[in-house]
Amino acid sequence: MKKLYIGILSIFIISMLAACGSQASGEQKQGEESSDKKVLKMATSADFPPFESHNEKGDIVGFDVDLANKIADKLGYQLEIQDMKFDGLVGALQSGRVDMVMSGMSTTEKRRKNVDFSKQYHRSGEMFIYKKDADIKKLEDLKGKTVGVQLGTIQEEGADKLSKKYGFKVKKVDNANILGQELASNRIDVGYLDKTVAKGYVKSQNLTGFDDPTTSSPGMGVAFPKGSDLTEKVNNILKELEASGEMDKLKDKWLSEYQE
Numbered sequence: 001m002k003k004l005y006i007g008i009l010s011i012f013i014i015s016m017l018a019a020c021g022s023q024a025s026g027e028q029k030q031g032e033e034s035s036d037k038k039v040l041k042m043a044t045s046a047d048f049p050p051f052e053s054h055n056e057k058g059d060i061v062g063f064d065v066d067l068a069n070k071i072a073d074k075l076g077y078q079l080e081i082q083d084m085k086f087d088g089l090v091g092a093l094q095s096g097r098v099d100m101v102m103s104g105m106s107t108t109e110k111r112r113k114n115v116d117f118s119k120q121y122h123r124s125g126e127m128f129i130y131k132k133d134a135d136i137k138k139l140e141d142l143k144g145k146t147v148g149v150q151l152g153t154i155q156e157e158g159a160d161k162l163s164k165k166y167g168f169k170v171k172k173v174d175n176a177n178i179l180g181q182e183l184a185s186n187r188i189d190v191g192y193l194d195k196t197v198a199k200g201y202v203k204s205q206n207l208t209g210f211d212d213p214t215t216s217s218p219g220m221g222v223a224f225p226k227g228s229d230l231t232e233k234v235n236n237i238l239k240e241l242e243a244s245g246e247m248d249k250l251k252d253k254w255l256s257e258y259q260e
Contacts, residue, residue, distance in 0.1 A: 028060050028081040040077035042068050043098040045086035047150075047176045049200055050254045051104040051220075063254035064102040067121065070246065071222075074237050075230075085174050087152030090114055093225045100230060101223040104194060106154040108218055115223045118234045121247070122255075123219030126155055127198035129209035130190045131183065138210065143167040148188035150176045154217055155192045162214065180205055199258040 044064060046052045052062040060081050072079035082098055089101045093115050107117040128147070130136050136145070139162070146169045149156045159170045171188050173179060179191040180201050191201065192212070201207055222238075224231050241247040 028083070037076065037078040039080050040072045040075065040100070041080050041082060041098040042072075043082045043084055043089050043092045043101045044103040045089060045176075046083045047086075048104045048194070048197055050196065050258065052102075063122075063250055064104065066250050066254070067241075067247075068100075068102050070241060070250075071234055071237050074240075075233060085152075086150060086176075087174065089152070090223070093223060096225065099224070099228070100234070104197070104220050105223055106218050107221040108154055108157075110157075111223070114226070116226055116228060116231045117221035117223055118231060119238055120219030120221050121238055122196075122251070123217075124195040124197075126158060126192065126212040126215050126217060127195040127209050128190050128192050128212060129183070129198045129202055129207045132206065132208045134189065136190065139166050139213070142190060145169070145189040146171050146187075147190045147192050148173060148179045148182050149192050150174070150179065153194075155194065158212070158215055158217075159192050183207070196255060196258045203257075 044052045044060065046054055046060045046062075048062075050062050051064045052060055055061045060083060065081065068081070069079055082092070084092060086103060089103055089105070090111065092098045093101055101115075105111070107120060111117070128136075128139075128142070135141065142162075143166060147159055147163070148171045149159045151172050151174045156170075156172060162168075163170050168190075171182070173182065176193065176197065179188070179193065182188040183191055183201075184205065191198070193201070195211065198209060202209055222234055224234075238247070241250075
């Protein structure tokens, strides 16, 4: 009886370990499994359509995901995506948990102190969005309003500075998708987002808005740990994709309906 019990317990433990190893939380592997390919671990915050978001099947899709897959293919790697909060992405690079970050991340000087960036592959700018019946047309109209931003973003930094001059309150959330919900439920008056993403909300939620006239923010880049040898390799791949027209095809696929 004792041997039977030990045998059953051993099978149970092995089964649990296999199950845990087969699907780590927040991870998504791209393409076919291959023992011949090294794994390229990419972190993202999949709440930023059309750059990265979950589709109806729960898969992470978007412009950054397609671009990352092309980069991984050209490097000869298998791409593994880890989904996490945006304000944890730089920390994931610094701790060595991932090899790179693609998450619509602006290449700011503040971030450059902690990570290396590839050349910029897209630039959007910023936009304020709100309901059509709101009495808002310009920055001065934001006085006394509550403006929502996502934690860790360039928009958070911008809103903190602008709020001092224009007299609005800043509400910070850890997920960009929450901003749309906050607007719909009147918990914020205005959302302040990347322009491409903001236009998606304008269309899907019948909102309106205006471009932030005060900023000239840097474009988006791929982030790496300081000193990573991937930086130069990915720069060369980005140049190749631009020269071949493949980058334009990706932008047509994911970004065309959000462009002016």
